[in-house]
Amino acid sequence: MNTAADSPLRIPIFRALWIATIVSNIGTWMQDVGAGWLMTSLSRDPLLVAAVQAATTLPMFVLSMPAGALADIVDRRRLLLATQWWMVAGAALLSIFTFAGLCTPWLLLAMVAAIATGMTLSAPAFQATIPELVPPASLPRAIALLSLGINIARAIGPAAGGLVIAAAGGPAAVFALNALSSIGVAIVLLRWQRTPRKSGLPAEHFLGALQAGVRYTRQSPAMLTVLLRSAAFFVFASALWALLPVIGRRDLGLSSIGYGALLACLGFGAIAGALLLRVLSGRISCNAMMLAASLLFAAATALLGMASTFAMAAPVMFAAGVAWITIMSSLTGAAQMAAPAWVKARTLALYMLVSQGTMTAGSTFWGWVAAHAGVQVALLAAGAALGIAQLLALRFPLDAAAKLDLTPAADWPAPHVEGDMQNDRGPVLVTIEYRIAPASSADFTLAMARLQASRRRGGALSWGLYEDAAQAGLFVETFVVESWIEHLRQHERVTRADRECEETARQFHIGTEAPRIRHLIAPA
Incomplete structure (x- = not known):
């Protein structure tokens, strides 16, 4: 009260x-x-x-x-x-x-x-x-x-x-x-x-x-x-x-x-x-x-x-x-x-x-x-x-x-890269591999549809979900971001509501290791 x-x-x-x-x-x-x-x-x-x-x-x-x-x-x-x-x-x-x-x-x-x-x-x-x-x-x-x-x-x-x-x-x-x-x-x-909002990234x-x-x-x-x-x-x-x-x-x-x-x-x-x-x-x-x-x-x-x-x-x-x-x-x-x-x-x-x-x-x-x-x-x-x-x-x-809980989640792991990466390099293609039980495929797809909106809100220009034709239950999520700096901003922008969508989708993953994440960047 x-x-x-x-x-x-x-x-x-x-x-x-x-x-x-x-x-x-x-x-x-x-x-x-x-x-x-x-x-x-x-x-x-x-x-x-x-x-x-x-x-x-x-x-x-x-x-x-x-x-x-x-x-x-x-x-x-x-x-x-x-x-x-x-x-x-x-x-x-x-x-x-x-x-x-x-x-x-x-x-x-x-x-x-x-x-x-x-x-x-x-x-x-x-x-x-x-x-x-x-x-x-x-x-x-x-x-x-x-x-x-x-x-x-x-x-x-x-x-x-x-x-x-x-x-x-x-x-x-x-x-x-x-x-x-x-x-x-x-x-x-x-x-x-005023105390400005702190960020390690340029405006x-x-x-x-x-x-x-x-x-x-x-x-x-x-x-x-x-x-x-x-x-x-x-x-x-x-x-x-x-x-x-x-x-x-x-x-x-x-x-x-x-x-x-x-x-x-x-x-x-x-x-x-x-x-x-x-x-x-x-x-x-x-x-x-x-x-x-x-x-x-x-x-x-x-x-x-x-x-x-x-x-x-x-x-x-x-x-x-x-x-x-x-x-x-x-x-x-x-x-x-x-x-x-x-x-x-x-x-x-x-x-x-x-x-x-x-x-x-x-x-x-x-x-x-x-x-x-x-x-x-x-x-x-x-x-x-x-x-x-x-x-x-x-x-x-x-x-x-x-x-909605839109407070920053602040727990998205930082991407791993070899050497220094220029901020303006791009576009960046992010891929995430999931292994899903065939019986859960439909429910997983619905959960990923909600995650799509979260990715796009954070900065993704396009998004897709694909299943491997040779391995049933192997799904690959893809999304494209304009540049490396924009992908880093995605990490800062993740909210608890976004993390909830992500965790709901990842509950369907049955692999012994966490979903594999790759960051592919266009040649300079």
């Missing part, structure tokens, strides 16, 4: 970063309100208003994988510092342009996209850093606290943004405050003395790191499930976010303060949802919570389209907030647990790519639907489609990731 003594907030660096992140996220939400409000002043076209949301999410779609690769091969602290100062500069420039009256719809979209670019480059590194700050047992609570912090900011930021817009006579002051709010995170990062090359991240994800059923469930949710859930500025200002006739209060209702709902999650955690499966929350968000999306007053919209937004934090905690937690440390930033980047990419596409699509058929029709259609999609996605449960 979790106690206060187990709380990640007892760890000074995590506590400082958590508080600084809340302050920064308050500034981000204030900016989101300011950007949406400014666009409705510059243009009343629903498509352009929805494009603000698209500009926020498009960089995540384009740059998330490069960002994930960078986060896994460079010093994450330095990367986070660079991106943080980039966002400070972007928000400051947007404030200056707005104060000077130089902001046009397209300049606004460009500046929003530039700030979002900094957020994109920092997001995988930030997410992958959390396991470095807290012990493994505290990771689920740390993820929940980060989600809670985001939604505390969501509750405060929009309302504060609306008040500042009203008091300052425009959103320029909001953009300036966002720049100031980001400085705290940079200060905490400057104080953090991966950028393109190779990208390929390794994609290869791991393709061979990870748990990660593929997270991506599928994310796409099935965000492409439809994007309608509520994209069209909310139109609903608030045009349909409900709200002031900037009223619009901020409407967003704050969602934030308070998320805080309530976080408290509810603490009660339900361990009692209800992740899959059941995801389904219930998705159906609740679908209903809120449809009902928002029928709201004609603030009093009707506020409880709908509160319910959407309860659902939103439950969904985000479920998906992010599953994504965190579906990948080992060596590739975590890259897989998290793919998760962000899918979620933000579908948000971008969905925001644009639902904005187009609203422009041609009306906001109410767009929200009703999105809500109905979201409910259907979540019911269809039930056959892909999220709970599988929690059952």
Whole structure:
């Protein structure tokens, strides 16, 4: 049972970063309100208003994988510092342009996209850093606290943004405050003395790191499930976010303060949802919570389209907030647990790519639907489609990731070689001979099929299993790795789950000696 003594907030660096992140996220939400409000002043076209949301999410779609690769091969602290100062500069420039009256719809979209670019480059590194700050047992609570912090900011930021817009006579002051709010995170990062992950091998090359991240994800059923469930949710859930500025200002006739209060209702709902999650955690499966929350968000999306007053919209937004934090905690937690440390930033980047990419596409699509058929029709259609999609996605449960032990095994024997081997020599063909009782051949083949995915996740470009035509029961496993250094990395990447697959297959070996392993390398 979790106690206060187990709380990640007892760890000074995590506590400082958590508080600084809340302050920064308050500034981000204030900016989101300011950007949406400014666009409705510059243009009343629903498509352009929805494009603000698209500009926020498009960089995540384009740059998330490069960002994930960078986060896994460079010093994450330095990367986070660079991106943080980039966002400070972007928000400051947007404030200056707005104060000077130089902001046009397209300049606004460009500046929003530039700030979002900094957020994109920092997001995988930030997410992958959390396991470095807290012990493994505290990771689920740390993820929940980060989600809670985001939604505390969501509750405060929009309302504060609306008040500042009203008091300052425009959103320029909001953009300036966002720049100031980001400085705290940079200060905490400057104080953090990170201990880099130790490895006797040189860092991966950028393109190779990208390929390794994609290869791991393709061979990870748990990660593929997270991506599928994310796409099935965000492409439809994007309608509520994209069209909310139109609903608030045009349909409900709200002031900037009223619009901020409407967003704050969602934030308070998320805080309530976080408290509810603490009660339900361990009692209800992740899959059941995801389904219930998705159906609740679908209903809120449809009902928002029928709201004609603030009093009707506020409880709908509160319910959407309860659902939103439950969904985000479920998906992010599953994504965190579906990948080992060596590739975590890259897989998290793919998760962000899918979620933000579908948000971008969905925001644009639902904005187009609203422009041609009306906001109410767009929200009703999105809500109905979201409910259907979540019911269809039930056959892909999220709970599988929690059952994986992805801690490093660190017991794969080092390969034996004669003399010095150049790291870039390759490709490398690895062969392993097994002697199997003929009656066990079918079961052995099934076990090897599971091992195939493990080999490919670790770096194998191809894999095969062959039986000797002249000796029944003599099987040869083969896999090809790009280079000698990549094969050495395979040894570092083996997890306990991988070793379990390997040991299951080797139980069928009946030879008096261990399976014979050969390393064959292409001539120089």
